[in-house]
Amino acid sequence: MKTFTEHLQDYTSFFNSRLPEYFPFSNGEENRVVEAMFYSVSNGGKRLRPFLVAQTAALFGIDKEESLPVAVSLECLHSYSLIHDDLPAMDNDTLRRGKPTCHIKFDEATAILAGDGLLTYAFEILNQPQYIPDSNIRSELSSLLAQSAGAFKGMVAGQMLDLYTEQNKVSDNQAETTIKHIEEMKTGCLLSYACEAGAILGKADFESRKKLIEYSRKIGIAFQIADDILDVEGNQTLVGKTLNKDADQGKLTFISIYGLEKAKKIEKELISEAKEIISSLAPDTTILQQLADFIIYRSK
Amino acid sequence: MKTFTEHLQDYTSFFNSRLPEYFPFSNGEENRVVEAMFYSVSNGGKRLRPFLVAQTAALFGIDKEESLPVAVSLECLHSYSLIHDDLPAMDNDTLRRGKPTCHIKFDEATAILAGDGLLTYAFEILNQPQYIPDSNIRSELSSLLAQSAGAFKGMVAGQMLDLYTEQNKVSDNQAETTIKHIEEMKTGCLLSYACEAGAILGKADFESRKKLIEYSRKIGIAFQIADDILDVEGNQTLVGKTLNKDADQGKLTFISIYGLEKAKKIEKELISEAKEIISSLAPDTTILQQLADFIIYRSK
Numbered sequence: 001m002k003t004f005t006e007h008l009q010d011y012t013s014f015f016n017s018r019l020p021e022y023f024p025f026s027n028g029e030e031n032r033v034v035e036a037m038f039y040s041v042s043n044g045g046k047r048l049r050p051f052l053v054a055q056t057a058a059l060f061g062i063d064k065e066e067s068l069p070v071a072v073s074l075e076c077l078h079s080y081s082l083i084h085d086d087l088p089a090m091d092n093d094t095l096r097r098g099k100p101t102c103h104i105k106f107d108e109a110t111a112i113l114a115g116d117g118l119l120t121y122a123f124e125i126l127n128q129p130q131y132i133p134d135s136n137i138r139s140e141l142s143s144l145l146a147q148s149a150g151a152f153k154g155m156v157a158g159q160m161l162d163l164y165t166e167q168n169k170v171s172d173n174q175a176e177t178t179i180k181h182i183e184e185m186k187t188g189c190l191l192s193y194a195c196e197a198g199a200i201l202g203k204a205d206f207e208s209r210k211k212l213i214e215y216s217r218k219i220g221i222a223f224q225i226a227d228d229i230l231d232v233e234g235n236q237t238l239v240g241k242t243l244n245k246d247a248d249q250g251k252l253t254f255i256s257i258y259g260l261e262k263a264k265k266i267e268k269e270l271i272s273e274a275k276e277i278i279s280s281l282a283p284d285t286t287i288l289q290q291l292a293d294f295i296i297y298r299s300k
Numbered sequence: 301m302k303t304f305t306e307h308l309q310d311y312t313s314f315f316n317s318r319l320p321e322y323f324p325f326s327n328g329e330e331n332r333v334v335e336a337m338f339y340s341v342s343n344g345g346k347r348l349r350p351f352l353v354a355q356t357a358a359l360f361g362i363d364k365e366e367s368l369p370v371a372v373s374l375e376c377l378h379s380y381s382l383i384h385d386d387l388p389a390m391d392n393d394t395l396r397r398g399k400p401t402c403h404i405k406f407d408e409a410t411a412i413l414a415g416d417g418l419l420t421y422a423f424e425i426l427n428q429p430q431y432i433p434d435s436n437i438r439s440e441l442s443s444l445l446a447q448s449a450g451a452f453k454g455m456v457a458g459q460m461l462d463l464y465t466e467q468n469k470v471s472d473n474q475a476e477t478t479i480k481h482i483e484e485m486k487t488g489c490l491l492s493y494a495c496e497a498g499a500i501l502g503k504a505d506f507e508s509r510k511k512l513i514e515y516s517r518k519i520g521i522a523f524q525i526a527d528d529i530l531d532v533e534g535n536q537t538l539v540g541k542t543l544n545k546d547a548d549q550g551k552l553t554f555i556s557i558y559g560l561e562k563a564k565k566i567e568k569e570l571i572s573e574a575k576e577i578i579s580s581l582a583p584d585t586t587i588l589q590q591l592a593d594f595i596i597y598r599s600k
Contacts, residue, residue: 024452033451033460084416089408108389112412113460116384116419117451123423124446127439135435139427142442146424151333151417152324160333160413 004290008046011054014064015047015071022072022125036106036114037121041079043099049074052194053201055291056212059282060202069131070141070197073122077149078190080118083111085159119149132201140200148193158186165252175257180221182252187227188220211281215288218274223295225267228253232260267296304590308346311354314364315347315371322372322425336406336414337421341379343399349374352494353501355591356512359582360502369431370441370497373422377449378490380418383411385459419449432501440500448493458486465552475557480521482552487527488520511581515588518574523595525567528553532560571596 002010023038050071057067086093086101087108094104103111123142125131132138149155161182170178195216199209232255254263274292278285302310323338350371357367364371386393386401387408394404403411423442425431432438449455461482470478495516499509532555554563574592578585 032464033456037451080416084412087412089412109463110460112384112387112389113451113456113463116380116415117456119416119419120446120450120454120456121452123442124450127443127446129439135439138439139429139435139442142423142439143427146420146427150420150424151337151413152421154420156333156413156417156420160410163409163413164332 004287004294007287007290008051008294011051011064012044012047015050015068015075016042016044018068019044019072019075022076032106032110033113033117036102036110037076037079037117039105040083040102040114041076041118043097044075044079045097047071047075049078049190049194052191052216052291053197055287056195056198057201059198059208059285059288060204062198062202067198067201069125069128070201073125073141074145074190074194074197076118076125077122077145080115080122081149081155081159081190083115083118087111090159090163137200137203141197144196144200145193148189153185154189155186158182158184158189162186170252175252179252179254179257183221183224183254184217187224188217191220191223192216208281211277215274215278215281215292218270218277219292219295222267222270222274222292225254225263225270226296228255229260229263229267231255271296304587304594307587307590308351308594311351311364312344312347315350315368315375316342316344318368319344319372319375322376322421332406332410333413333417336402336410337376337379337417339405340383340396340402340414341376341418343397344375345397347371347375349378349490349494352491352516352591353497355587356495356498357501359498359508359585359588360504362498362502367498367501369425369428370501373425373441374445374490374494374497376418376425377422377445380415380422381449381455381459381490383415383418387411390459390463437500437503441497444496444500445493448489453485454489455486458482458484458489462486470552475552479552479554479557483521483524483554484517487524488517491520491523492516508581511577515574515578515581515592518570518577519592519595522567522570522574522592525554525563525570526596528555529560529563529567531555567596 019042020038023034023041053071053074054064054067057070058064082096083102085091086096087103093101095101099105101111102114106114122145126142126145127138129135129138132141147154151157151160158181161178165178165182192213195212196209198204199212204212231253254266258266271292275289278288278292319342320338323334323341353371353374354364354367357370358364382396383402385391386396387403393401395401399405401411402414406414422445426442426445427438429435429438432441447454451457451460458481461478465478465482492513495512496509498504499512504512531553554566558566571592575589578588578592581588
């Protein structure tokens with residue numbers, strides 16, 4: 001029997017081998033922006049979000065081939081957010097998964113455009129009938145993705161609030177609520193989208209969908225706590241980015257609020273709750289349960 | 301009988317009065333990005349693209365109320381492109397329609413996020429069933445908008461090629477083809493989308509749609525030639541942006557290729573062809589014909 005890591009690696013290989021099909025190159029000089037888009041989206045790590053789409057869709061009988069366009073679309077959107085996050089005016093990062101960030105490899109203008117291009121392309125992919133024959137599903141996914149990534153209650157709202165708290169002191173009694181709110185929007189929304197997208201593709205019933213959303217919220221917060229812990233404890237080579245950056249910048253993190261030990265405790269509780277929620281959803285939810293565990297143990 | 305200018309002003313007033321409904325403010329600090337989005341999209345000028353959507357949809361019996369969400373969505377997308385275009389790493393503009401650009405009024409990070417937020421919101425609006433009940437129309441519009449604004453053959457591709465030609469000399473015999481290609485993608489694609497969106501909303505037949513696309517291509521090029529002429533001849537107060545910037549930067553423009561007189565001649569021919577194409581489309585195409593003329597005479 002395959003281990004979880006083997007399942008994940010198999011999917012990552014599958015995803016990476018199919019990704020180039022979505023990036024046809026033209027002959028004009030506008031190639032540069034497509035090249036930058038592909039450079040960034042190829043530098044992919046574990047493809048956790050696509051894997052979540054594939055695994056939740058699989059619960060409802062949708063195979064990885066059928067869920068692939070939704071997975072690629074989401075990864076394009078995720079990549080755009082990383083490119084723009086890394087820009088000098090934002091986090092000013094030069095390294096991403098051990099490779100130069102997009103604006104370092106290319107230039108700042110190209111990186112801005114590459115991010116814009118990937119964000120736009122995410123919606124183009126979602127709306128091709130050859131990928132998703134049912135127009136109701138195409139449109140529901142587009143609506144949910146836009147809300148999850150958006151400026152009102154989604155990822156962009158989270159990024160804005162994150163920047164705000166870097167520049168403005170949050171009072172101690174507000175810190176916990178604020179960090180949770182930031183992370184739910186900044187990271188959680190796209191993880192929730194990944195799970196809900198699987199349910200939408202699989203035409204899941206309301207109860208199943210609700211459970212998947214709850215599951216995704218728990219692992220979303222745990223994911224961010226794990227990230228904060230990695231930032232303090234991680235192995236720089238494994239993580240592939242500059243470490244201790246958050247603490248150096250005096251940033252609000254789960255560690256700065258709870259301390260390391262309590263953060264680890266909360267993280268474990270969240271994962272245990274997530275596993276409990278998902279367990280009753282289908283006859284076999286093994287992989288999604290192992291994925292919850294993996295959220296904590298990745299790169300450790 | 302109303303003049304064209306009165307028709308346009310009426311629509312601009314209608315559009316501007318309804319725009320705030322699409323920007324509900326929340327109470328969190330993420331307000332800042334929504335504030336920046338609304339600041340930019342409110343600074344709207346003539347609302348030419350929304351007006352095009354409304355007028356082409358009207359040819360097929362769709363009233364301005366019904367086409368409004370599509371018009372707002374397009375204007376959000378157009379605004380995003382202006383915000384990102386104005387950034388220091390791109391055109392580095394401080395003034396837009398006589399007001400500080402988004403990154404000057406707020407800051408660079410907020411402007412990047414505001415652009416991202418508006419681009420995302422354009423697709424959110426398009427995919428709300430309460431705005432557009434037919435999911436096929438929602439998805440077709442989303443697909444076309446993403447392609448028109450995208451990095452492969454759309455607006456982002458045009459911006460990339462535009463940047464490239466600023467930094468790399470284009471040979472004289474390539475200049476005309478290159479500038480046409482840039483402008484078709486950079487400006488033309490969204491104007492074409494505006495016209496085709498009206499046709500999609502109105503479930504127009506293939507022939508009508510084809511004519512609208514041809515019409516939009518002609519006025520698209522004329523629009524950019526007019527912009528280049530304005531840059532040389534315009535009244536700074538009326539235009540509301542820094543003039544002669546293109547010539548100062550040695551940028552490839554229609555004027556730098558054709559010279560002023562020939563550019564004006566070509567512009568007039570394009571408008572005359574556009575009017576000819578549109579005239580047979582419906583019993584009354586007066587406003588769209590006047591709009592073609594207006595493309596040349598705006599702000600002169």
